[in-house]
Amino acid sequence: MGIKDGVDHQLSGLVRSINEGAIRHQLSGGSIVLIPSMGYSPSGETFHLDVDVVAREVACALSADKLIFMTEQTGLKDITGNLISEIDLSDTRTGDVSLEPLTEKLLSHCDQACRQGVARCHIISFATDGALLEELFTRDGCGTQVIGNSYEQIRTASIEDVPGILKLIAPLEESGALVKRSRELLESEIQQFVVIERDGLLISCAALYDYDTSGELACLVTHPDYRNSDRGDRLLDAIEKAARANDIVELFVLTTQSAHWFTERGFSESNREALPAGKKEFYNDQRSSTVLRKALRD
Numbered sequence: 001m002g003i004k005d006g007v008d009h010q011l012s013g014l015v016r017s018i019n020e021g022a023i024r025h026q027l028s029g030g031s032i033v034l035i036p037s038m039g040y041s042p043s044g045e046t047f048h049l050d051v052d053v054v055a056r057e058v059a060c061a062l063s064a065d066k067l068i069f070m071t072e073q074t075g076l077k078d079i080t081g082n083l084i085s086e087i088d089l090s091d092t093r094t095g096d097v098s099l100e101p102l103t104e105k106l107l108s109h110c111d112q113a114c115r116q117g118v119a120r121c122h123i124i125s126f127a128t129d130g131a132l133l134e135e136l137f138t139r140d141g142c143g144t145q146v147i148g149n150s151y152e153q154i155r156t157a158s159i160e161d162v163p164g165i166l167k168l169i170a171p172l173e174e175s176g177a178l179v180k181r182s183r184e185l186l187e188s189e190i191q192q193f194v195v196i197e198r199d200g201l202l203i204s205c206a207a208l209y210d211y212d213t214s215g216e217l218a219c220l221v222t223h224p225d226y227r228n229s230d231r232g233d234r235l236l237d238a239i240e241k242a243a244r245a246n247d248i249v250e251l252f253v254l255t256t257q258s259a260h261w262f263t264e265r266g267f268s269e270s271n272r273e274a275l276p277a278g279k280k281e282f283y284n285d286q287r288s289s290t291v292l293r294k295a296l297r298d
C-alpha cells in the first residue's frame, strides 16, 4: 500500500493478481481451496491483505455464482435495526434504502463484485449455527442476499408486454411444450403474468391463475439464451409470494416436459382428479400433461 497521507502502511498490501488458473485446477479436482489473507510479491516479500478484498477479488476472478461474507453481523440492517433479507443494489445506489454506516463497506464489496460478474452476494453471521444452510436453502434465509443484476427487473406484466411474451412463448407453443395462447387471450390475462426484463427485452415469464385456495402456475418460460441462471427459480419465488398474498395455500402446474424441474423444487406428482373443478373440465387428454402440486407453507 506504500505511504498514504503520511502513514507508512509497511507490510499491508493490495491484491495485484489472482492465480485463477491454479484455483480452477484445484476446484476441478474436487478440492476445496482455502486462500489466506497473505500475499507474496514476486520479490518474495509477504504482505498482509484485507480479507474481504481478497474474497471479493477471488470471486470476481472466478465469476463466482455467489460471494458469501460471514461476519459479526447477522446481515444488513436498516436504520430502524430491522434485518434486510434481500437488497437490490440499485435501491441503495438511488438512496431508497438507508443503512447503518458499518454496513456500507461490506455493501461496497458486494457492489463491486456484482458489477464484475458475481451473480449474488450474501452477508451472514458466523456466530449463528447453521447460518450457511439456512441462508442458501430456506426461502427467507437468515442474513442478507444482495442482488446486483439490477439491469434485470422482475415485475408484473402490463399490456405493453404482450408482444414480448408472445415472442418468448411462440417457439415453445410450436414445439408443443406449451398450450397455444392467442393474442386476445394473453391481453385479457396479462395481469396474471410476471416477467423478467433485461435491457428492455423480456427474457422470462410465468403466470399465476387463481382458483380460490389453489393457484395454477403456468407458462413458465426462460429464453434459451438466458437459461440456467436461476431466473426460473426467481419467477417461481415471485409466483409463490403472489400466491401467498392472495391466500392461496397450494400451487399446481401442468407440464409435459419439465416435470423434473418442478419436483426438484418441492412439487410432487398428483393427478387430474385433484385439480380444482374449473380446471379439471378443461384438462386436455391429448396433451396428457403431468399434474404436480406443492403446498405453500408460511
Ligand SMILES: CC(C)(COP(=O)(O)OP(=O)(O)OC[C@H]1O[C@@H](n2cnc3c(N)ncnc32)[C@H](O)[C@@H]1OP(=O)(O)O)[C@@H](O)C(=O)NCCC(=O)NCCS
Pocket: 172, 177, 217, 218, 219, 220, 221, 222, 223, 226, 227, 228, 229, 230, 231, 232, 233, 234, 253, 254, 255, 256, 257, 258, 259, 260, 261, 262
Ligand atoms: C424450465 C425453465 C423455465 C427453467 O428456466 P431457467 O431460467 O433455466 O431456470 P433455472 O436457472 O432456475 O434452473 C435451471 C436448472 O434446471 C434444469 N432444467 C432445465 N430444464 C429442465 C427440465 N425440463 N427438467 C429438469 N431440469 C431442468 C437445468 O439443467 C438447471 O439445472 P442446474 O441448476 O442443476 O444446472 C426453462 O428450461 C424453460 O423455459 N423450459 C421450457 C418451458 C417449459 O417447459 N416450462 C414449464 C411448463 S409451464
